[in-house]
Amino acid sequence: MSDNQTDAPLFDIIMVCSPAMDTLTRAQRSERMRLVKSRGTTPELLVKRLLKSMRLKFNTHDASVPGSPDFVFRRQGKVIFVHGCFWHRHASCHNGRRLPKSRLDFWKIKLDKNRRRDLRILRQLNRLGWSYLVIWECQLNPPERIEKRIRVFLKKRGTN
Numbered sequence: 001m002s003d004n005q006t007d008a009p010l011f012d013i014i015m016v017c018s019p020a021m022d023t024l025t026r027a028q029r030s031e032r033m034r035l036v037k038s039r040g041t042t043p044e045l046l047v048k049r050l051l052k053s054m055r056l057k058f059n060t061h062d063a064s065v066p067g068s069p070d071f072v073f074r075r076q077g078k079v080i081f082v083h084g085c086f087w088h089r090h091a092s093c094h095n096g097r098r099l100p101k102s103r104l105d106f107w108k109i110k111l112d113k114n115r116r117r118d119l120r121i122l123r124q125l126n127r128l129g130w131s132y133l134v135i136w137e138c139q140l141n142p143p144e145r146i147e148k149r150i151r152v153f154l155k156k157r158g159t160n
């Protein structure tokens with residue numbers, strides 16, 4: 001089924017329910033921005049909504065792929081991770097270098113373990129021929145930029 005066929009009934013429903021909306025494209029765009037910018041959401045959920053609004057087909061947390069990536073695009077052989085900067089030690093932002101004030105030794109060991117685990121998974125994916133994209137929490141704004149990065153990543157041929 002083509003996109004146009006999918007859109008037709010939706011267009012009718014929108015026109016009937018809210019005559020104030022002038023075009024579907026505009027309605028869709030504002031809906032997307034509303035979803036993407038809504039508060040109280042995790043970075044992963046935000047990216048999930050973005051991927052859905054881009055009408056991409058993906059699996060989530062596929063345990064058959066090393067590291068159970070947040071989003072798996074099997075056909076393309078690609079995966080996307082969405083990482084929180086603090087937990088996954090984003091090297092180029094403040095949150096990734098931040099350490100809690102108490103129990104410093106405990107946190108250092110724990111966070112370093114996370115970082116090493118991430119690196120090991122990426123190497124493993126690479127060996128198995130998967131391409132990966134890591135999206136950091138601090139890179140989620142504006143969503144338009146992330147959308148562009150995802151499109152470029154999914155189009156690109158070959159490995160990392």
Ligand SMILES: [Zn+2]
Pocket residue numbers: 085090092093094095096136137138139
């Ligand atoms: Zn960051």
